[in-house]
Amino acid sequence: MSNSSYKGPVTLDRYTRISELGDTLHSLLNKGIPIVGIIILLLVLKMFLQDAPGWLGLLWIGAGTCIGLLVWHSAGIGLPLLPLLAIQHFAVYGIPLINRNETLADYSDTLRDRAGMEVLILMVVCSISWRFGMQLFRPSPPVAHTLRIFVTEGNKVLNRLGVALILTSAGYELLNTLHLTSAVLSLFPAGTQSIVVAIIGAAGMSGYFLVSMFIASGEAHRNTRTIFGVVLVSHLILMTASILLSSVINIIGAVTLGLFWGSGRMPKMFLLICAITLSFLNIGKFEMRERYWGASGQVTTNVSIAKFPAYYWEWAGYSTNKIFGQTDDYVGKKNDNRQTMLSRMDNMQNLLYVSNKVTVEKTPVLGGETYSLIPPLLIPRILWPDKPRAHEGQALLNVHYGRQSQADTFTTYVAWGLLPEAYGNFGPIWGAVILGVTLGIIFAWIENATAAKPLLSLEGMVTFSLLIGFAASFEMVSSVLVTSLFQSIVTISMACIPFVQSTSVIRPEESEAESE
Template sequence: MSVAFPSRPQEIFNQRRLLQGFWFFVALCVAWGVLLGKPSTWAAPLGAGLIAVTALLPGYLWCSGRAIGFPLFPLFALTYLGAYGSPLLNGHERVAEYGAIEQLIASITVAGFLGLGTFVWWLFVHKAPPLPTVVRAFNPRQGEPFFWFGLLFDTLFMMSLQGQWLKVPTAVFSTLRATSNILGSTSAFGLTYLWGQKMLSSQKRFILIFILAISIMVRMSNLLLNNGMPILFCALVGFLLGRKQVNWRFWVTLGCIMLLLGLLHVGKGELRAKYWGEGVNLQPWDYPARYSEWLDNSFQKLGEGSDGQDTSTELTATGSLMQRGSLMHLLLFVQSKSPSELPFLNGVTYLSLPSLLLPRVLNPDKVWSHEGNYILNVYYGLQSVTQVFQTTVGWGLLNEAYANFGFIGCGLLALVVGGGYGFIARWSYGCPVFSARFMYMIMLTVGVLSTEWSASVYVSSLGQTTSLVVVLAYILMKPQPLRHSSIAPQGQVV
């Protein structure tokens, strides 16, 4: 039995099917910036434009067929459009506190980082490498059931956390939770990818939508919207890359999801004040009442308006959600403080990275994965030592790099990120969806889409991901010979 994958011309054709959707997305971004933008300085539109060009360039190179492999870096760059470009135009209050020159310098920092990262990434992916002849992969009869198992396991495990069903040691719990998160996001991507390739029946598609909705609801039931984002984003990206085409149904679905998330974001404040002090003990039959109350509170907030005036537009919800995803204000903040007031950290937040590669089961004294965020928040006075263990502010890789080494740190990060994602894309090129290499890429997608992760969170997740893939590859997978085909879709076994 052998696994077939498409020829390079067929792959380019498939990628170029996304080019129309890419330009439509660009047009939407431009229209939003022109019609709804509220820049605070003359430099804000200029800076947002620089960031937009460098954030969208990798996506264009990939969609136009000028780059091979899985688009890890294009997805990573695209997140910077929302985290750094959008806050310059959407009237973010903390961004508006800084002057035009400061905003321009921060924008050039982001654009330079993305530009250098794109160049390094392109060096790896502008030309197809020799195709592998053998890869470790699931038998097709095992691959799809594994994804279903992973999604169900994650859903039930998260239910058990909300309902306090499990009593396990801390080290075991940490490993179980990390495994659950990885399996859930990977399975959501894998199944929607198969859906995109038209390899799921209509009954399976309906079941998948139902389980995904339940999984996301369970994750967000503690009133933290970010908890549901990894699975949601992985599912959307998986379908998009599997289908290799963007139609109006996808845009309508995405718009409805954004409006619903924005609506939930508006009403979460009062519910947090009401429920967070009581501890977590939410059973499955409590979810309908929780979400009904949540939505009622959101509609009430929208009707009243944040300033006591009447407003009935959904823009309040989506605008609030977009401000929540900003990292630009942190970059402006750290550039205003270092090195003029506080010296650079010179790598302090990176010292714990080697120990984070091992799972907590093998390393009981392992530091917390958010160690980098803790150090940054306390050092820059955003939180006290006590506060960081209650809820912490996510800094993101770029802001952390600047806090440690300034502009040099941003450049070094571009080399690492661009080179790393380029190497992985090249290494996994031509591998089927059920292979260890392709699944490793899927798991890395979670980190790519998590803009607030610091290096310590990312490396901890990387260690857990690598360990899980190694176990799967050498215990459940077997070597599978590959053969070239210009007809068979990726992952089809012949």
């Protein structure tokens, strides 16, 4: 389906296909790609005129981003995993160069330029492989496993279902804040607790996506909009109270996708409010962690919901003091190195680190060892209680390349990302090539397999889970990404299979038109 077939916001019902929603992105890219290209060129020009290190690397990264967007725009028919990869990699590899992050200061201009070239190679190979895969695979037939309730009752049940899902997820978070979840989860068999938590998380993301999509399309009831706003804000407050701001990314991502697909426009105001709020809280989070976290890195001072106003007022005070250059004597000198929201998204330091280890210090590559760990990790823990941890591949990289000792890997996780992991396994160029071919073929297969499936089906829910999971994967190694996606797919399938039936997803009016 080309961008020329776009006909405006899609009709939201049980027949709405993922391919129809993909058309919305085609419309956005018509004007978006030239704008992105101009912005990238201006940023590169600015760095060049300032003689800033890494301008050439940024040019390569920007070129890879534009190639990924253009290739998908020319032949994409559904789930936009390729453009997501392109934007994601510009953010986590390009923005650190633009910001001149201190984490990059010890690396030469040559290494930075080579790192940018690695990103370009990845995007070019991934785009070519995806294009080949789109020719190799064919879209699946318009038949899917739809929830029976959608078939019998149609749209009238969607508001109730969406609200029920977000209330379930927010209710679990409330119980967790009240320290009541442990008692409830202990009632389940050993090894199944993680499955229950995953089901609740998937239900919450699906609910937020579903309700926000109908709100954006103007089809939600007024009461639904009110409940949605109250529950969303309350849920985010409960989650950020842990001082782990990254914990809210999945919910914000689900709402953003729902608002975008429901209206055909990017929810700029919602994103702006989220960005400002999280950035403000991020400024003071280190003081709050020192105040409320213990040596183990966990919250040790229990804050009741009744004390939330004072708790967040204190947090706002730390952030405000930092903005205006004031410091609190209580905090001491432990937080001299601050981490902004943008510096948090920094995979470039990981790519430069492993590049330096391999090309300068001549550390041997792993030859695919981290990928060989994946198959055993797919065995449910209920069947193998002592199976390796999901972060085993990440730990192997950190120990092999001297970032951590084996003991340290059990207390602190040092992130890597897919491209640095591939580099650490196969070295320069080949790592990007192998990763690009793999991702490109997988993306093409998923896009063809899901394009004709309705959003409100088992296949649609699994697809949405894949999209959200991959969007949040920029720091993950393959073992963590695959196991988390596998767990989501299994839990969603287990929850839905008893309530689905195989149905056609062709709208009645389309069927009548074809018969005529």
